[in-house]
Amino acid sequence: MTNESIWVYIQLNQDKIEPTSLQLLTKAKQIAEDKPVWAILLEPTTLTAEATIQQYGPDNILRLRDDRFAAATDEELADALEQVVTQYNPNSFLFPATTAGRSLAPRLQAKLQTGLTADCLDLAFDGDTLVQVKPTYGDNIMCDIICPDRRPQMATVRPNIFKAVRVPNSQTEVVSATFTFHPETTMTILNTTRLISQTASLSDAQTVIALGRGANQPKTIELARQLAAKMGGVVGVTRPLTDDPQFTHDQQIGQSGQTVAPDLLINLGISGAVQYTVGIQNANRIVSVNTDATAPIFADSDYGYVGDATEFLEGLLAQVK
Amino acid sequence: MKIVVCIKQVPSTNDVKIDPQTHNLVRSADGVINPFDKNAIEAALKLRDQTNGEVILLSMGPESYRESLLEGLAMGADSAYLLSSRALGGADTLATGYPLSQAIQKIGDVELVLFGRQSVDADTGQVGPIVAEYLNVPQVTFAEAIDLTEDHHLIGKRRLDAAEQEVEVELPAAVTVRSEMNQPRYATPRQIQKSFEKPLTVWTEQDLDLDPERIGLAGSPTQVTQVYAPAAAKKRVTMLTGTPEHAVQELLQSL
Numbered sequence: 001m002t003n004e005s006i007w008v009y010i011q012l013n014q015d016k017i018e019p020t021s022l023q024l025l026t027k028a029k030q031i032a033e034d035k036p037v038w039a040i041l042l043e044p045t046t047l048t049a050e051a052t053i054q055q056y057g058p059d060n061i062l063r064l065r066d067d068r069f070a071a072a073t074d075e076e077l078a079d080a081l082e083q084v085v086t087q088y089n090p091n092s093f094l095f096p097a098t099t100a101g102r103s104l105a106p107r108l109q110a111k112l113q114t115g116l117t118a119d120c121l122d123l124a125f126d127g128d129t130l131v132q133v134k135p136t137y138g139d140n141i142m143c144d145i146i147c148p149d150r151r152p153q154m155a156t157v158r159p160n161i162f163k164a165v166r167v168p169n170s171q172t173e174v175v176s177a178t179f180t181f182h183p184e185t186t187m188t189i190l191n192t193t194r195l196i197s198q199t200a201s202l203s204d205a206q207t208v209i210a211l212g213r214g215a216n217q218p219k220t221i222e223l224a225r226q227l228a229a230k231m232g233g234v235v236g237v238t239r240p241l242t243d244d245p246q247f248t249h250d251q252q253i254g255q256s257g258q259t260v261a262p263d264l265l266i267n268l269g270i271s272g273a274v275q276y277t278v279g280i281q282n283a284n285r286i287v288s289v290n291t292d293a294t295a296p297i298f299a300d301s302d303y304g305y306v307g308d309a310t311e312f313l314e315g316l317l318a319q320v321k
Numbered sequence: 322m323k324i325v326v327c328i329k330q331v332p333s334t335n336d337v338k339i340d341p342q343t344h345n346l347v348r349s350a351d352g353v354i355n356p357f358d359k360n361a362i363e364a365a366l367k368l369r370d371q372t373n374g375e376v377i378l379l380s381m382g383p384e385s386y387r388e389s390l391l392e393g394l395a396m397g398a399d400s401a402y403l404l405s406s407r408a409l410g411g412a413d414t415l416a417t418g419y420p421l422s423q424a425i426q427k428i429g430d431v432e433l434v435l436f437g438r439q440s441v442d443a444d445t446g447q448v449g450p451i452v453a454e455y456l457n458v459p460q461v462t463f464a465e466a467i468d469l470t471e472d473h474h475l476i477g478k479r480r481l482d483a484a485e486q487e488v489e490v491e492l493p494a495a496v497t498v499r500s501e502m503n504q505p506r507y508a509t510p511r512q513i514q515k516s517f518e519k520p521l522t523v524w525t526e527q528d529l530d531l532d533p534e535r536i537g538l539a540g541s542p543t544q545v546t547q548v549y550a551p552a553a554a555k556k557r558v559t560m561l562t563g564t565p566e567h568a569v570q571e572l573l574q575s576l
């Protein structure tokens with residue numbers, strides 16, 4: 001018998017819930033119609049993420065508990081998930097398109113012999129069929145993809161596309177799953193070092209000052225840092241600036257970097273290549289400064305200024321309170 | 322030590338349009354090696370030079386993929402296999418991973434399989450973990466560094482979402498490579514010349530032990546139902562004017 005539930009994988013980054021999992025709970029509830037939404041939680045006994053998950057309103061939390069989940073390999077996680085999927089036969093199973101999700105989901109897909117669509121930007125149900133909207137060719141083309149005959153219908157979904165909304169559900173039922181943890185003997189996790197994450201702060205930031213190749217002088221970078229500090233924001237960069245040792249890949253915005261969703265984004269000296277602009281689609285208000293009036297970045301902006309990035313920064317620093 | 326590098330040929334640019342009449346994709350005919358796969362080839366060549374190993378390229382796709390295999394041979398790989406036939410066409414990631422894993426088994430005694438972190442056209446990054454699952458070997462995805470140890474293990478550094486992880490796996494294993502790992506080498510004219518003499522074997526589904534239900538279109542659980550240009554979510558921009566001081570003033574008033 002097929003269970004018509006929609007499953008959402010709750011990714012744990014050590015002791016924190018990956019925000020994309022909560023965003024997916026909200027999205028799943030919006031598209032579910034009558035289908036129950038389940039949060040699937042693989043958790044060491046030292047954690048209790050249930051209370052937080054319950055705030056986002058799933059009908060069920062399916063909990064798999066084992067201390068080895070504190071540092072489990074992709075294979076160990078996929079093996080445990082395979083066991084519960086074959087017990088409950090969900091309609092669909094959604095994962096964050098994070099590093100962890102994109103490593104785990106395809107391994108599980110191969111075990112289950114079903115379809116998986118990567119990095120979706122939108123999801124909707126057409127009856128029982130999950131229509132998955134996936135970009136290709138560097139976000140230049142969109143495809144609708146379905147998996148008509150096999151279950152679950154699996155997808156990874158890009159972070160920060162949907163907003164997580166709190167709708168506490170006092171009826172959320174926590175179900176303990178029966179499964180066996182099978183250790184992967186050929187792989188050992190030697191250590192996991194938490195990064196004082198610029199990634200997290202960039203994708204969560206409410207104000208982002210983004211620097212491109214037209215704003216790469218030491219003085220400009222210093223002014224941007226001062227402005228970010230003053231506004232309680234963070235500095236992000238385009239890909240060319242990651243060649244500068246003072247920036248890391250974690251600070252890169254775009255297709256092969258982070259997706260940002262700030263209230264205010266200020267682009268300085270950025271041309272607006274599509275690989276960059278896909279990362280800023282969820283910014284609320286976008287201000288761009290470029291010396292070239294024809295720069296494509298202006299088409300993605302609410303406010304534009306044709307002029308020098310450094311001078312504009314100086315103006316902002318002087319006038320922002 | 323045999324190292325297989327799975328490579329995909331991708332269009333030379335992602336500047337793809339939809340033909341408004343036929344709704345077909347209009348893309349450049351030129352193909353290049355998926356950029357991340359070049360990092361995987363580079364990683365393989367470095368390991369080979371440490372261990373006196375052998376680097377074998379493997380790709381599934383149309384005859385035109387020969388070009389990329391030749392390019393990889395010119396970078397220094399030793400031999401190449403192309404899985405190519407009508408029956409294998411139209412495959413999604415599941416139906417791509419399956420023939421690749423069967424080919425790796427046929428090549429035999431492969432200790433390390435390398436992939437790019439993802440292809441830049443399909444952008445899924447699924448084929449590596451699928452092959453790892455079919456081969457029943459450990460996987461190190463999104464690796465930034467890999468080293469071999471003396472006792473037949475590999476140590477890999479991965480970048481996770483909010484952490485860095487070091488892992489040790491017993492060979493055979495599968496690794497997907499990030500571009501941060503290395504700078505791919507260029508082919509020298511001498512290597513380019515030599516590449517034409519290196520073995521490049523084409524296998525069809527007949528050469529591999531394949532379940533016909535698991536290949537090509539029939540073996541692909543997913544279907545593309547529509548292809549379209551993204552909705553132009555372009556904004557209406559208000560231009561700020563005058564001196565930078567004036568523009569900033571204007572901006573702060575409107576925000």
Ligand SMILES: Cc1cc2nc3c(=O)[nH]c(=O)nc-3n(C[C@H](O)[C@H](O)[C@H](O)COP(=O)(O)OP(=O)(O)OC[C@H]3O[C@@H](n4cnc5c(N)ncnc54)[C@H](O)[C@@H]3O)c2cc1C
Pocket residue numbers: 138211212213214215237238239240241252253254255256257258268269270271272273274275276289290291292295307308309310441
């Ligand atoms: C597969 C792939 C993935 C990619 N992923 C990413 C990604 O994730 N993120 C990313 O950013 N890029 C990515 N890129 C690269 C991307 O295509 C562009 O090359 C890059 O975004 C350009 O960065 P930029 O705007 O800083 O530089 P440029 O394109 O060189 O633009 C610099 C701009 O600064 C302006 N300028 C110059 N001087 C001044 C001044 N004094 N004041 C103000 N403006 C000035 C210029 O007019 C110009 O518009 C990717 C590319 C590929 C092929």
Ligand SMILES: Nc1ncnc2c1ncn2[C@@H]1O[C@H](COP(=O)(O)O)[C@@H](O)[C@H]1O
Pocket residue numbers: 327328329355357358379380381382414417421435436437438439440441443444445446447448449
């Ligand atoms: N047709 C193919 N032939 C060989 N290798 C492939 C093929 N498709 C994908 N790969 C490998 O799998 C990686 C991930 O591809 P993808 O899952 O398409 O994003 C690529 O970087 C290649 O290493």
